[in-house]
Amino acid sequence: MIRKLYPDGKKKAFNVTYDDGVLQDVRFVELMNQYGLKGTFNLNSALMENEFAWTHETGLVVKRLGTDAVRNLYAGHEVASHTLNHPYMHDLSWEGVMWELSQDKRNLEAMFETEVKGFAVPFDYYSDMIAACVQECGFAYGRISEMSHSFHPQSDYYHWKATVFHCEDCLEELTAQFLETEEELALFQIVGHSYDLDAENMWERMEAIFHTISSQGDILPMTTIEMIEYLKAMEQAEITDGSIQNHSDRSLWFAVNDGVYEVKPNEKILL
Numbered sequence: 001m002i003r004k005l006y007p008d009g010k011k012k013a014f015n016v017t018y019d020d021g022v023l024q025d026v027r028f029v030e031l032m033n034q035y036g037l038k039g040t041f042n043l044n045s046a047l048m049e050n051e052f053a054w055t056h057e058t059g060l061v062v063k064r065l066g067t068d069a070v071r072n073l074y075a076g077h078e079v080a081s082h083t084l085n086h087p088y089m090h091d092l093s094w095e096g097v098m099w100e101l102s103q104d105k106r107n108l109e110a111m112f113e114t115e116v117k118g119f120a121v122p123f124d125y126y127s128d129m130i131a132a133c134v135q136e137c138g139f140a141y142g143r144i145s146e147m148s149h150s151f152h153p154q155s156d157y158y159h160w161k162a163t164v165f166h167c168e169d170c171l172e173e174l175t176a177q178f179l180e181t182e183e184e185l186a187l188f189q190i191v192g193h194s195y196d197l198d199a200e201n202m203w204e205r206m207e208a209i210f211h212t213i214s215s216q217g218d219i220l221p222m223t224t225i226e227m228i229e230y231l232k233a234m235e236q237a238e239i240t241d242g243s244i245q246n247h248s249d250r251s252l253w254f255a256v257n258d259g260v261y262e263v264k265p266n267e268k269i270l271l
Helices: 025-034 045-049 094-112 128-136 171-180 194-198 203-214 223-236
Strands: 002-005 012-018 040-042 053-055 061-064 078-081 116-121 141-143 186-192 219-221 244-245 252-256 257-265 268-270
Touching: 012 025, 012 223, 025 040, 025 203, 040 116, 045 094, 078 094, 078 223, 094 128, 116 223, 128 141, 141 223, 171 186, 171 203, 186 223, 194 203, 203 219, 223 252, 244 257, 257 268
Parallel strands: 012 040, 012 186, 012 219, 040 078, 078 116, 116 141
Antiparallel strands: 002 252, 053 061, 244 268, 252 257
16 A cells, blocks of 8 residues: 655645734744744735834734844745735735735745745635636645634645635644544645734744644654645656655655655656
8 A cells, every 4th residue: 555645754734824024923932932833924025115003903003024124034934915905805906916916926035035936815815816816826726714623634725715714713633633534635725814823812822732732752843835736746646556756846644555765856766
């Protein structure tokens, strides 16, 4: 029996994807680093430049981090686009969407001196036109607002769904199910905003989740782009009863009977 695995022979992958780049990200990144986890942080570069602020319904003043504050904050994590200005996308033309995406991508790449490959839609409107713009701008994936409530690895990378929103009542239940699942290439991705942790008094709740996940030996912390690039590479693998051919440019991992095998880029192994 051949089972597909994540890098280093791990059975499962975990990620947190948080939007907006707000002041609470400083504490949140420290918490993630403490537990050795990886996040994807989706930013609006124009709102960072003017340190935009707004008032949450609980009275909490939510403040965007400025450009100087974030340059080193997200080291070891993924930075992705969340549009330039966080607009309501249903009001925008093709040209308007392309501007929001392409300018944010350009600004973030200049700011962080790295390629920005991911996009997360603001608010909850997404369409085939927006998905086409995401592809046209050179992004590798587009994360939408709908949740999957599933651990199944997805293949529609331009309608990518996180598993669960962190304020949902089912967060702990899904976490427990993730620990028990035997689904191949299972992944668990939590989406939210770090300001919710202050507004809804959720810091202890999230730390409990992180403690649980990090204590498991079969779960690999990954960024969203790491998950997606690995899944795309795995799609190229040619698997038969007698061999595994890796047609990608990265190592792939498999469990075969009682052994774990790393199949290197463009390598073929006989079983």
